[in-house]
Amino acid sequence: RRWASSLPQLESVDRSDEESGGEIDWDNLGFGLTPTDYMYVMRCSVEDGAFSRGELSRYGNIELSPSSGVLNYGQGLFEGMKAYRRVGRAGYTLFRPEENARRMQHGAERMCMPAPSLDQFVDAVKQTVLANGRWVPPQGKGALYIRPLLIGSGAILGLAPAPEYTFLVYAAPVGNYFKEGLAPINLVVEDGVHRAMPGGTGGVKTITNYAPVRTSSSPLAVSNSNHTTPVDLPHLQFQSTVLDLCVQVIKAQMDAKSKGFTDVLYLDAVHKRYLEEVSSCNVFVVKGRVIATPATRGTILPGITRKSVIELAADRGYKVEERPVTVDDLIDADEVFCTGTAVVVAPVATVTVEGQRYSFRTGPDTVSQELYTTLTSIQMGLAEDSKGWTVAV
Numbered sequence: 001r002r003w004a005s006s007l008p009q010l011e012s013v014d015r016s017d018e019e020s021g022g023e024i025d026w027d028n029l030g031f032g033l034t035p036t037d038y039m040y041v042m043r044c045s046v047e048d049g050a051f052s053r054g055e056l057s058r059y060g061n062i063e064l065s066p067s068s069g070v071l072n073y074g075q076g077l078f079e080g081m082k083a084y085r086r087v088g089r090a091g092y093t094l095f096r097p098e099e100n101a102r103r104m105q106h107g108a109e110r111m112c113m114p115a116p117s118l119d120q121f122v123d124a125v126k127q128t129v130l131a132n133g134r135w136v137p138p139q140g141k142g143a144l145y146i147r148p149l150l151i152g153s154g155a156i157l158g159l160a161p162a163p164e165y166t167f168l169v170y171a172a173p174v175g176n177y178f179k180e181g182l183a184p185i186n187l188v189v190e191d192g193v194h195r196a197m198p199g200g201t202g203g204v205k206t207i208t209n210y211a212p213v214r215t216s217s218s219p220l221a222v223s224n225s226n227h228t229t230p231v232d233l234p235h236l237q238f239q240s241t242v243l244d245l246c247v248q249v250i251k252a253q254m255d256a257k258s259k260g261f262t263d264v265l266y267l268d269a270v271h272k273r274y275l276e277e278v279s280s281c282n283v284f285v286v287k288g289r290v291i292a293t294p295a296t297r298g299t300i301l302p303g304i305t306r307k308s309v310i311e312l313a314a315d316r317g318y319k320v321e322e323r324p325v326t327v328d329d330l331i332d333a334d335e336v337f338c339t340g341t342a343v344v345v346a347p348v349a350t351v352t353v354e355g356q357r358y359s360f361r362t363g364p365d366t367v368s369q370e371l372y373t374t375l376t377s378i379q380m381g382l383a384e385d386s387k388g389w390t391v392a393v
């Protein structure tokens with residue numbers, strides 16, 4: 001291996017209050033940003049050609065040139081992962097971390113960036129989890145959300161790949177993604193604004209896919225369920241770029257939220273009749289024992305939860321179809337649900353299409369409930385992991 005595990009570095013990490021869990025109200029976590037103790041940083045210049053040894057540092061702001069590739073041209077990727085406390089023993093569980101590492105490598109190729117190796121990625125994630133152990137919520141209260149970032153941090157004025165890259169991993173304790181908690185959500189189909197186009201970057205997790213569909217109601221503050229935090233956190237270094245990108249398209253999102261919808265369901269940009277995905281997650285429709293989800297053909301993010309749910313559903317005897325899914329399929333469905341790392345498996349109560357509201361089955365005996373329980377039991381260590389998807393930290 002080019003880069004040996006640097007876990008011994010953790011000896012220098014202050015873990016004195018490991019079990020205290022800080023001042024946090026574990027029962028009301030939501031998906032707000034709670035700053036944690038440590039982040040992992042690793043750099044790579046174009047001359048080096050590959051990432052070398054990284055290290056943990058105190059969580060805090062990072063310095064970036066105003067001309068950095070990420071700020072000027074959006075050269076950046078991110079990942080989302082979760083760590084749960086292990087049931088009945090010490091330590092934490094990650095879910096399919098190598099899948100995230102592979103997806104970052106694939107995205108990096110598309111975005112002309114060098115990427116960490118699988119070992120480097122997974123090791124960095126493990127170190128970040130261990131160093132922030134006191135922030136992993138108690139069992140049943142949520143998870144430690146892990147955010148690996150790969151950014152063009154080097155300065156560049158003309159449009160070209162940046163001369164230096166930074167791989168950074170930070171983490172925050174989270175509960176449910178949507179304000180509805182585990183309750184079913186309400187979507188609206190958006191046909192005038194599109195998330196991705198053929199030949200674009202919809203199929204990779206570039207940061208620029210998300211600015212246009214951002215759901216926060218206030219771009220100038222970061223809130224968790226209890227309080228609003230001043231704008232003094234690392235990710236807001238990117239705020240000016242995000243704001244620029246948001247201006248044209250955020251109106252649809254804001255309109256949707258002001259009308260009481262949870263989120264927006266996007267259609268394909270060419271025919272405007274095929275489902276793509278929701279701002280932060282993939283979408284599934286259920287009819288009888290058949291579950292359909294839009295095929296990933298470059299405009300849809302290949303979600304790791306999506307892939308896992310497809311496999312679990314097939315194991316449970318459902319016929320799973322990855323194909324173009326039309327608005328008519330949606331209207332005709334018994335059930336609709338969304339999947340994602342942050343979202344997990346979220347049942348959809350209603351979808352509004354051209355002003356008409358369609359309702360779907362929700363509740364205890366639904367397919368989404370069955371898949372939610374099956375998936376989270378594996379992720380939380382409550383059921384045997386016969387697939388080898390979980391990784392102990």
Ligand code: COI
Binds near residue numbers: 081281341342
């Ligand atoms: C995730 O589910 O981890 C994502 O990356 C979506 C993000 C908008 C929270």
